[in-house]
Amino acid sequence: MHSRKIMYPFPVDGALRPVFRGKQPAHWKAAAEAKGFALIGRAVDRLHVILGCKTCGTPTLKRISVVLGHNPECPHCIRIRRETAARTVGATLCGPDPDGHRHYGLYEFICGHRDRRQHTRVEAAAAGGHQLSCTICLHERHAIEAGAQGWQLLGDADRPNKSYRRYEHLCGHQQDAAIANMRRGDIDCAGCGESWSSKPSKIYLMAFTLPETQVLKLGFSSNPEFRLRQVQENPKMTKGALLRETSVDTGHRAICIEKALHNHIATHRPDLIVPPELFQSHMRITSEIYHRHGKTYISALLDALASGWDPSVQQAAFVESI
Ligand SMILES: [Zn+2]
Numbered sequence: 454m455h456s457r458k459i460m461y462p463f464p465v466d467g468a469l470r471p472v473f474r475g476k477q478p479a480h481w482k483a484a485a486e487a488k489g490f491a492l493i494g495r496a497v498d499r500l501h502v503i504l505g506c507k508t509c510g511t512p513t514l515k516r517i518s519v520v521l522g523h524n525p526e527c528p529h530c531i532r533i534r535r536e537t538a539a540r541t542v543g544a545t546l547c548g549p550d551p552d553g554h555r556h557y558g559l560y561e562f563i564c565g566h567r568d569r570r571q572h573t574r575v576e577a578a579a580a581g582g583h584q585l586s587c588t589i590c591l592h593e594r595h596a597i598e599a600g601a602q603g604w605q606l607l608g609d610a611d612r613p614n615k616s617y618r619r620y621e622h623l624c625g626h627q628q629d630a631a632i633a634n635m636r637r638g639d640i641d642c643a644g645c646g647e648s649w650s651s652k653p654s655k656i657y658l659m660a661f662t663l664p665e666t667q668v669l670k671l672g673f674s675s676n677p678e679f680r681l682r683q684v685q686e687n688p689k690m691t692k693g694a695l696l697r698e699t700s701v702d703t704g705h706r707a708i709c710i711e712k713a714l715h716n717h718i719a720t721h722r723p724d725l726i727v728p729p730e731l732f733q734s735h736m737r738i739t740s741e742i743y744h745r746h747g748k749t750y751i752s753a754l755l756d757a758l759a760s761g762w763d764p765s766v767q768q769a770a771f772v773e774s775i
Pocket residue numbers: 506507508509510511527528529530531
């Protein structure tokens with residue numbers, strides 16, 4: 454016979470819980486102990502007990518059947534683990550998923566935007582040293598990149614490919630394009646026929662300051678000044694500078710020359726290649742970054758280019774003359 458409800462004198466999972474009078478068999482205690490908990494007592498009804506987590510010290514309410522037959526988890530340890538992962542990637546876990554999905558939570562990013570994210574993805578990003586990018590900021594960035602090329606970002610691509618988006622050209626024509634191609638401006642409009650490959654372009658050399666080293670970026674773009682701003686995660690830190698640029702008649706020639714230059718450097722000066730782990734969290738690029746001490750060598754290649762050398766066809770002859 455249990456009289457009026459007596460409450461445990463501390464909150465359990467955010468609420469005060471009534472004591473349930475009854476026996477606490479030894480094998481319940483043993484099962485709790487074996488799974489990292491102390492059996493504090495019975496609560497609410499005949500089916501529930503309160504466990505004390507031996508890792509974080511916080512009490513939690515569990516069904517006795519879970520204690521006996523399953524692997525009870527401490528919700529407080531899980532929350533602490535998720536909050537720590539969020540901090541590691543520069544975000545804050547604000548609370549549960551507004552849509553009520555238990556694998557998701559509401560996170561706030563460094564930019565101040567909030568969005569729902571899958572907890573395991575946040576933890577994987579933290580474990581892998583990756584950034585957690587904000588979808589809203591990412592969309593804005595892609596819109597700016599498209600605007601610089603005369604296109605407007607509409608939204609998701611018609612095709613089910615995450616690296617594509619739907620865009621509208623100045624002429625009014627709409628089509629899917631790869632985000633990376635739009636960024637570089639190498640996109641042809643199927644509506645009006647404007648072709649990136651026939652537009653003038655430039656081969657450029659840029660310099661950046663990373664925490665561990667100084668680096669160069671060699672590439673092509675119809676708008677190197679824009680590209681310079683857009684490759685840096687934090688321009689105040691990486692202090693990018695456009696060192697030089699060489700005009701090329703068409704985008705098509707530029708991409709051939711750029712590829713040939715990278716091949717040339719990889720063949721003759723592989724020591725200049727910077728491993729991605731040194732720059733990938735500071736720059737929005739995946740490869741083709743060189744050590745700053747290669748400036749003289751790369752400048753000589755660009756001098757040769759400016760005076761008529763075509764690295765895509767005369768590689769062998771040039772190698773012997775340098
Ligand atoms: Zn715990």
